Amino acid sequence: MADTDHTDGFSASERAAMRQRAEELRSISGVKGAAKRAREYEACVAAIDALDGLDAVIAQRLHVIVADEAPHLEAKTWYGFPSYASDGKVIVFLQPSSKFDTRYATLGFSEDAQLDDGAIWPTSFALAAWNDAVDAQVRALVRRAAGHLSRLSA
Numbered sequence: 396m397a398d399t400d401h402t403d404g405f406s407a408s409e410r411a412a413m414r415q416r417a418e419e420l421r422s423i424s425g426v427k428g429a430a431k432r433a434r435e436y437e438a439c440v441a442a443i444d445a446l447d448g449l450d451a452v453i454a455q456r457l458h459v460i461v462a463d464e465a466p467h468l469e470a471k472t473w474y475g476f477p478s479y480a481s482d483g484k485v486i487v488f489l490q491p492s493s494k495f496d497t498r499y500a501t502l503g504f505s506e507d508a509q510l511d512d513g514a515i516w517p518t519s520f521a522l523a524a525w526n527d528a529v530d531a532q533v534r535a536l537v538r539r540a541a542g543h544l545s546r547l548s549a
Contacts, residue, residue, distance in 0.1 A: 488502075500523075
């Protein structure tokens with residue numbers, strides 16, 4: 396990595412993400428209930444609004460998909476990423492390509508996502524474009540991850 400500081404091994408982008416996470420935690424410190432959810436939702440929308448190009452398209456579509464397919468998930472940010480959680484645990488998140496200057500955005504799922512499928516299964520997906528097929532696949536993944544396995548076959 397070109398921007399790695401050899402004293403701690405983290406890139407400038409990684410250190411910025413850690414600072415962002417610390418700020419996220421500070422911003423909700425002492426805030427509870429509906430006020431906390433509202434603040435986290437606003438932060439998620441602001442993170443999406445700050446994106447450009449394909450990152451913005453993907454983040455906006457993911458936001459709509461989560462609202463449609465898993466409305467019980469709560470929007471928030473996680474290391475500055477648009478994220479969606481259940482009981483405070485992030486289930487699905489989007490790492491925009493611009494975050495770490497990568498060639499594609501990454502749709503990620505935490506260990507709390509219900510994607511288990513035998514002894515091995517994917518927990519992240521590269522998104523290099525958005526089209527109807529991608530939309531359908533992301534919808535199915537979000538439904539499944541959020542615990543709506545019975546709706547997958549519908």
